[in-house]
Amino acid sequence: MDFLNTLLIGITAGSIYSLMAISMVLVWRSTRVVNFAQAGMALLSTYFGFEAVTKLGSFWIALPVAMLGGALVAALVEMILIRLLVKHSSSGPIAGVAPIIATLGLLGVIRASASMIWGGQDVRIVGPVSNDGFTINGTTLVFSPLKLLILVTVLVLMLILSLVFQKTNIGLALRASAYSPEIARLSGIKVDWVRTLGWALAGAAGAVAGMFQTVNGNGTLSPDSIEFSLLLVSGFIAAVIGGLDSLIGAVIGGLVLGLMISFVLMYISSGLFFIAPFVILLLVLFIRPQGIFGAKAARRA
Amino acid sequence: MTLTVSNLTVHHGAICAVNQVSLTVPAGKLAAIIGSNGAGKTTLLRTLSGLKHPTQGEISWNGENIVGTKPEMLVRRGISHVGEGKSVVPELTVKENLELGAIWRRNNQESKESIENVVSIFPRLGERINQRSDTLSGGERQMLAIGRAIMSKPQLLLLDEPSLGLAPLVVEQIFQTIRDLTNSMNLTVLLVEQNAMGALKIADLGIVLNLGSVAVAGSASALIDDPAVRSAYLGY
Amino acid sequence: MHKKQSRDLLLFILGGVVLYFLSGMVDELRVYQGASIAVYVIAISSIILLTGYSGQVSLGHGALMAVGAYAAAVARIELQAPIILCFVIAVLAAAIGGALLGAAAARLSGPYLAGTTLALAIGLPSLANQFSVLGGEQGLLFDVGFPPLSLGEEFTQYKWFFWIAALAALISMWAVKNILSSRYGRTWRAIRGNEVAAQLSGINIARSKILAFTISAGIAGLAGALLSMTIGTVSPSAFPLALSFSLLTGAVLSGITTLGGAMIGAVVLVAIPEVADAVANRIGSSERVTTNLPGFLVSALLILTVLFVPNGPVEQHRARKAKKKNYLS
Ligand SMILES: Nc1ncnc2c1ncn2[C@@H]1O[C@H](COP(=O)(O)OP(=O)(O)OP(=O)(O)O)[C@@H](O)[C@H]1O
Ligand SMILES: [Mg+2]
Numbered sequence: 029m030d031f032l033n034t035l036l037i038g039i040t041a042g043s044i045y046s047l048m049a050i051s052m053v054l055v056w057r058s059t060r061v062v063n064f065a066q067a068g069m070a071l072l073s074t075y076f077g078f079e080a081v082t083k084l085g086s087f088w089i090a091l092p093v094a095m096l097g098g099a100l101v102a103a104l105v106e107m108i109l110i111r112l113l114v115k116h117s118s119s120g121p122i123a124g125v126a127p128i129i130a131t132l133g134l135l136g137v138i139r140a141s142a143s144m145i146w147g148g149q150d151v152r153i154v155g156p157v158s159n160d161g162f163t164i165n166g167t168t169l170v171f172s173p174l175k176l177l178i179l180v181t182v183l184v185l186m187l188i189l190s191l192v193f194q195k196t197n198i199g200l201a202l203r204a205s206a207y208s209p210e211i212a213r214l215s216g217i218k219v220d221w222v223r224t225l226g227w228a229l230a231g232a233a234g235a236v237a238g239m240f241q242t243v244n245g246n247g248t249l250s251p252d253s254i255e256f257s258l259l260l261v262s263g264f265i266a267a268v269i270g271g272l273d274s275l276i277g278a279v280i281g282g283l284v285l286g287l288m289i290s291f292v293l294m295y296i297s298s299g300l301f302f303i304a305p306f307v308i309l310l311l312v313l314f315i316r317p318q319g320i321f322g323a324k325a326a327r328r329a
Numbered sequence: 330m331t332l333t334v335s336n337l338t339v340h341h342g343a344i345c346a347v348n349q350v351s352l353t354v355p356a357g358k359l360a361a362i363i364g365s366n367g368a369g370k371t372t373l374l375r376t377l378s379g380l381k382h383p384t385q386g387e388i389s390w391n392g393e394n395i396v397g398t399k400p401e402m403l404v405r406r407g408i409s410h411v412g413e414g415k416s417v418v419p420e421l422t423v424k425e426n427l428e429l430g431a432i433w434r435r436n437n438q439e440s441k442e443s444i445e446n447v448v449s450i451f452p453r454l455g456e457r458i459n460q461r462s463d464t465l466s467g468g469e470r471q472m473l474a475i476g477r478a479i480m481s482k483p484q485l486l487l488l489d490e491p492s493l494g495l496a497p498l499v500v501e502q503i504f505q506t507i508r509d510l511t512n513s514m515n516l517t518v519l520l521v522e523q524n525a526m527g528a529l530k531i532a533d534l535g536i537v538l539n540l541g542s543v544a545v546a547g548s549a550s551a552l553i554d555d556p557a558v559r560s561a562y563l564g565y
Numbered sequence: 566m567h568k569k570q571s572r573d574l575l576l577f578i579l580g581g582v583v584l585y586f587l588s589g590m591v592d593e594l595r596v597y598q599g600a601s602i603a604v605y606v607i608a609i610s611s612i613i614l615l616t617g618y619s620g621q622v623s624l625g626h627g628a629l630m631a632v633g634a635y636a637a638a639v640a641r642i643e644l645q646a647p648i649i650l651c652f653v654i655a656v657l658a659a660a661i662g663g664a665l666l667g668a669a670a671a672r673l674s675g676p677y678l679a680g681t682t683l684a685l686a687i688g689l690p691s692l693a694n695q696f697s698v699l700g701g702e703q704g705l706l707f708d709v710g711f712p713p714l715s716l717g718e719e720f721t722q723y724k725w726f727f728w729i730a731a732l733a734a735l736i737s738m739w740a741v742k743n744i745l746s747s748r749y750g751r752t753w754r755a756i757r758g759n760e761v762a763a764q765l766s767g768i769n770i771a772r773s774k775i776l777a778f779t780i781s782a783g784i785a786g787l788a789g790a791l792l793s794m795t796i797g798t799v800s801p802s803a804f805p806l807a808l809s810f811s812l813l814t815g816a817v818l819s820g821i822t823t824l825g826g827a828m829i830g831a832v833v834l835v836a837i838p839e840v841a842d843a844v845a846n847r848i849g850s851s852e853r854v855t856t857n858l859p860g861f862l863v864s865a866l867l868i869l870t871v872l873f874v875p876n877g878p879v880e881q882h883r884a885r886k887a888k889k890k891n892y893l894s
């Protein structure tokens with residue numbers, strides 16, 4: 029029973045990390061920036077979702093509101109911060125670290141702002157269905173209707189995303205701009221806008237991750253909560269496991285990470301909450317530096 | 330649809346790659362640009378397609394100055410550029426690469442017809458339509474690059490060394506196709522080539538670029554007969 | 566070369582003397598802040614060495630500082646080691662941690678390295694809760710003792726902290742400066758400039774990257790021990806992620822390649838909470854704003870600097886002057 033519980037918890041948490049990793053990958057592919065503010069942006073979107081829940085009373089309305097808010101924030105960040113960054117800091121000794129520093133700064137700004145605006149309140153988002161575990165043959169699982177719902181929703185979103193990428197012109201434009209921006213421009217694609225679109229999609233995916241991470245935890249929301257630090261680290265690690273450039277890799281990376289953390293906490297020690305992802309990251313980087321799906325050269329980018 | 334370049338100067342930082350170049354290619358003509366390595370041929374083409382900004386000068390296409398217009402907008406005005414070295418997106422399939430060329434039209438029906446047209450010109454691409462393009466041979470990839478460019482139904486085609494790294498027989502084929510396309514689609518073509526003889530043979534006009542400036546310009550046949558050009562670029 | 570070095574040494578000593586007289590003239594709070602500035606100068610110089618010169622990013626220097634601080638405190642408590650020895654142990658322990666991290670880091674670059682060290686910064690301090698010898702959430706006391714009586718009755722505890730920190734800062738700045746102008750410094754710059762070219766010219770890239778990480782970590786460890794000296798305790802909460810960010814901000818503000826600018830970054834970092842306080846008082850805002858304003862300012866400053874003065878104020882000024890000179894001649 030323990031085993032099944034651990035497995036299901038791991039998969040649910042992992043699916044949320046996958047979403048986060050997807051948003052990191054989308055951003056990386058569109059602007060070659062690892063966005064350390066991604067979790068911060070997810071946090072902000074979740075607060076938007078919280079506002080919507082309290083005002084409108086429905087989680088299912090709040091979710092798209094959060095997604096829209098997240099998309100908007102991300103698009104603005106790309107149009108203002110990232111474009112300025114490319115213009116001003118793409119040469120000299122700072123060039124390699126400038127995007128890292130800028131997105132970290134953004135993370136700090138978002139966290140501090142969120143604390144200023146919502147910090148004092150007891151901010152709570154109630155999930156759409158119960159988080160009490162299913163009961164089978166008299167034993168109660170940790171796996172709950174809520175977790176099932178999260179899993180299904182994430183899967184559906186991923187399916188939609190992959191259809192968009194594989195079957196539509198917008199998807200083709202996104203892929204072409206990511207792989208060969210110059211050829212994309214010569215084909216008449218407005219690459220600048222496609223980049224913004226990539227960020228917006230990432231923002232929306234991050235918003236869903238943030239909303240689910242919150243209701244899947246204890247429902248409270250705080251800029252310094254463990255949930256969001258975990259989202260920050262796990263999104264990055266899952267993306268790296270997958271190779272940063274691959275959407276499928278991000279999904280698998282997230283699931284692998286979720287399962288590993290879940291099993292470590294269950295069978296080794298629950299105190300290893302934060303150090304386990306780090307050890308997993310190091311293991312991956314040592315065994316296969318380019319990630320599971322990454323191209324060999326990617327790591328040097 | 331005449332292309333007129335006047336006094337064009339282009340720098341890479343401090344290096345002056347194109348220096349006071351003026352040239353005219355009348356509508357429907359094929360102009361070959363030849364010159365040694367580093368002569369500024371690629372830079373010239375990249376400036377014409379908007380990828381590079383000139384320091385000075387004018388480019389007039391269709392009677393309008395197009396300096397400062399972005400490449401994605403120039404495609405919409407009929408200018409297609411095939412970059413140096415098999416300009417295809419390796420991660421995409423052959424079909425997707427072709428679709429890319431017509432993507433700005435947002436008309437899937439038209440795109441489908443254009444693909445059929447390209448496949449009729451390059452049947453090899455039809456056989457490999459769902460293959461990832463990095464599995465193609467060098468010659469096939471060059472066909473794909475040209476195919477992508479004509480997907481957008483251009484009026485001006487800029488080709489940068491399409492013969493690079495191809496077997497002599499394939500080179501001849503590609504050159505013949507370029508000539509045929511020029512006639513059948515009524516294209517204006519600027520063909521940059523190291524293979525000077527091959528290019529001049531199919532071209533209407535020839536332009537020799539040397540150290541960023543036009544050294545000789547004239548009809549292609551006159552250039553082939555010019556003793557100075559012969560010894561410097563044609564090697565006999 | 567030799568002459569220049571002794572001139573530098575003289576300058577450092579002179580600086581020390583000035584600081585000494587200055588510390589006698591200002592109040593306790595300023596003395597305490599002076600100590601904090603000295604600590605930040607050390608920490609920032611470790612980042613400048615690592616990021617500005619060897620081209621590697623670390624968001625985990627807060628964690629390395631924690632390693633140094635815990636090592637010093639444990640040595641103090643368990644071994645009753647003399648205070649100087651505690652600092653030496655802090656340097657060594659952090660350097661070992663840095664060497665391990667560096668070995669991993671040498672295989673990574675750019676965002677990968679940043680993310681890995683970020684995960685470390687978040688993960689490592691929480692690990693302290695796992696070991697009872699490290700005191701859990703409460704942490705450990707770290708007491709360097711009273712100032713020696715020979716310094717006089719009026720010599721306060723804070724002044725003593727300041728003295729120790731300032732001396733440490735002078736020594737480590739001098740050391741870093743010499744390391745950077747040595748063969749190693751040149752090697753690092755060569756790697757940062759062009760890794761492939763450096764490799765072709767026979768530089769062992771991995772080894773020199775690890776060396777940079779080790780030295781930088783050792784210096785950070787010293788800063789960590791000094792930081793906990795001024796606080797009096799070592800605990801996980803003294804080394805939050807925000808500390809790592811602050812250091813990066815300080816280094817960027819100083820100019821990521823300008824060791825001499827470390828002072829600028831350090832002063833700004835210490836001044837920010839005070840500025841934030843003043844601002845919050847002026848606008849009469851709630852406690853929520855007051856507590857978060859410093860973090861906000863640090864981050865906003867970080868972004869603005871990277872965008873508009875990417876190479877730091879000193880470099881910027883120098884570049885402008887050089888341009889003007891070129892223009893005139
Ligand atoms: N991105 C760049 N940065 C700096 N200099 C460049 C750049 N691109 C080209 N150059 C320089 O500009 C000059 C012209 O280069 P260009 O590529 O236009 O020559 P080319 O005629 O196409 O040569 P090739 O036949 O070898 O392709 C050369 O001296 C080259 O070194
Ligand atoms: Mg060329």
